[in-house]
Amino acid sequence: MPRADQRDYERLARIARRRRVELGLALNDVNAKAGGLSNRTWQRVEKGLQIRETNYVKIDGLLRWAPGSCLGVLDGRDPVPVEGMENPDASGVQKSPLPQEIVDREALDTVQLALIATAKGTPAEEIREMSERVVRDLRERGLL
Template identity: 35%
Template sequence: MATPDLDRLAKYVKAHRMETFTSRKAAADTAGISKDTWQKVEEGQDVRESTYAKIDRALGWATGSCTAIARGDEPILVGTSGATATIAPAPPPPISADELRRAAFEAARAKLPGAPIGDIDAFSDELVEILRRAGQVTDGA
């Protein structure tokens, strides 16, 4: 993933905050964060993901908008046509059972060099089955 453009995010947050709130403190209070933390965002400094979600809510953006802005997208205003409650990242492409089994086997061999091959095979098979039931693994190669 590309490095987030926190300066771009800072400009968006500051501009929208100035349209929406009388002060940085009022915005921070609405978000449930400190004024200093809000200032960090407006200065392009990195903060916790949970802070971005609080800023999204305070500014009336769908959850994930701050992250979207930092990667070059636009925020989604909550309540606008076609807006969803959350901007979900694109799911990873499915992995085949064979690819997963091979990767699990190689990782187990590297981290547990003394483990019997049969135990590593059993582990790999069980991992594939758990992820297959969760819909994360395809049966094709």
């Protein structure tokens, strides 16, 4: 953890509070639990108090910052927002900067190779159909 003094924690408190308000998040038990924290832990951050290092990444997720942003703020850097996420519940997930077609193609190739390695004797057309179905299901669930 970076060597932080009280001013660093106060800076994080100001930046985190501003971001929470910007996102329209209430500082309550429901939102804290959604991020895997207690409301008290979240309040400590906004009061400029230290929390366990492992909890800072949870604050990052709640505030839709890239992992490590809170620790970066304590070290004098600015947080890195993760914008454009369609699913706010997936706060620990960053969207790929790659075009969707490339992501789909890579996923399809990976699934096909796994099927070829494990489903010996399965016809090529069946492997292709299963691979396409897996990629389609993953895309529908927002995982691709």
